[in-house]
Amino acid sequence: MTMDTTLDHIAINGGRDVTGDIHISGSKNAGLALMAATLLAPGTTTIEGIPPLSDVNNMCRILRCLGADVSHVDDTLNIDTTQAKSHPIPEELGGRLRASILILGPLVARFGYAKLSLPGGCTIGKRPVEEHIRGIEKLGASVNLQDGYIEAHASTLRGAPVHLQTPSVTGTMSVLMAGCLARGVTRIQNAAREPEVVDLANFLISLGADISGMGTDQLTVVGRDAVLSPGQYKVMEDRIEAGTFLILGAICGNPLTVHRCKAEYHMVLIKQLRAVGALIDVSGNSIVVRKAEKPLPVDIKTGPYPAFPTDLQPQFMVLLSLACGQSQVVETIFESRFGHCSGLQAMGADVQINGQTAVVSGVEKLSAALVSGSDLRAAASLVLAAIAANGVSVVSGMRYVKRGYYDLEIKLEQIGVQLYRLPAIEKQQVPTQKQL
Structure with a gap:
């Protein structure tokens, strides 16, 4: 890297x-999740308050790699995911950013396929991705981890109970986003309670998602057959x-x-x-x-x-x-x-x-x-x-x-x-x- x-x-x-x-x-950690979530809503979504930090710029590059049209003026992001497709994310993009794992759930939920390199970021520990993989598998995806890449397939995601072994913030976010387009009800137990998770949930609700339990360790998502709708939101x-x-x-x-x-x-x-x-x-x-x-x-x-x-x-x-x-x-x-x-x-x-x-x-x-x-x-x-x-x-x-x-x-x-x-x-x- x-x-x-x-x-x-x-x-x-x-x-x-x-x-x-x-x-x-504005919050970098919340903003990166909101950016990933725009993949669930074809059309142009505007997110206000996101500063042009290097991590944010890297997420912009990942979204562009997927075919999204991204513009970042001052602290306002306009992301049009209408033409987005699920392309493999190479190591030179995913390896720069720990939060690249956040696109896993949205890609599988909308396109039925995702392939991305194992995420990078700061060297402060193992930062495992097991919660992301386990969560998406619970919703019906098949996941293969090989040669430094995560590859996931699913014809249809179905809501299910998902118990996180640790209250991972990004793990909770991944399941939360995937659950929005899964058929049926997804209940996330031992969910992270961080304000950034609440902010993501509020953003998804503004796009049409049905989510309850924000701020607690029990989140419920009622999935829908259709994609979400684009909107406008200001990050925390x-x-x-x-x-x-x-x-x-x-x-x-x-x-x-x-x-x-x-x-x-x-x-x-x-x-x-x-x-x-x-x-x-x-x-x-x-x-x-x-x-x-x-x-x-x-x-x-x-x-x-x-x-x-x-x-x-x-x-x-x-x-x-x-x-x-x-x-x-x-x-x-x-x-x-x-x-x-x-x-x-x-x-x-x-x-x-x-x-x-x-x-x-x-x-x-x-x-x-x-x-x-x-x-x-x-x-x-x-x-x-x-x-x-x-x-x-x-x-x-x-x-x-x-x-x-x-x-x-x-x-x-x-x-x-x-x-x-x-x-x-x-x-x-x-x-x-x-x-x-």
Whole structure:
């Protein structure tokens, strides 16, 4: 898998408070599912609020490969799937994007056939596709996994009970979409409850689907013989981007106001931020965060929604690295999600890893360093650490950040972060504070 490495490094002059307003972009994770779901509705569907992130651009390429007409202007997508056909998706497309698996259900449901390469994405664990395969098989498809490709056939999908072994978000989404065109009733048990799943369900309902149970672990889909109808929809806000900025506010907000941020999506995070000592005021869909002057240690354990989100664990660890005491972080979702710890250690953090548990002993301050992010959230956490650290740090791996954070550098500059984008960096080329 190749990625654009242009301006892959960023130099940050840290150790200063941030203040001002942040406006959260539309959700990448929900948006990718909505894009896949347009395959169920021949015609032109308009989705508003989806920023042109690299993952979104990759999904656009996949839809075009299938014959869809896709235009993306600003944050509005127009997708016409009238002429779409089920073509094999090559590795150079599917291998770039974990969410490519989301087209499996819609393709089999509408065309009776799908062939795509095993999906790519961040290297943070196995991320198995078994739930997708098992779910589509329960609805009557035959699936073959060979030579790095998934191939599925079905003359007709039929509704059935589908019990997910784990509450997989994308697994739930796949079965939900396929069930819309399956004959009869599909009941998904142990379904993911994430707001992104609810957003997909609401989108499908707006296109004519019959779905109930949103927000619970029991989803019911009454299938139909006809395809869905195209429509217009605005994607929900990006929950993980919002959480990242809430954590930044707890580290050095003086104050930081995060707009388009529903507190109901962040109840566990807000509880933990307050336990650390951050001051948080909620006003409608805006949240004001003031930094914890002397952060307190807390223990967190990641889990499916509404538990603490795994996608915010690396960022929260930055805050814990500055706490006055010892914290424990238990990761239950991915087996390789401590890739950011080496970067934090290079900046002076005291982090000890034992299996799926990290013990974080807080230090008084972090120091500038050259660090590298190995995946999307790891790189984002190191950006937060660089903002907190004294001196000029250089973070590489910004290509990963661009997969999930739209205009991050611009938003950071707007709240007072001093930064400089770099196409390449050697140790002797690190900018000085005067250069920044």
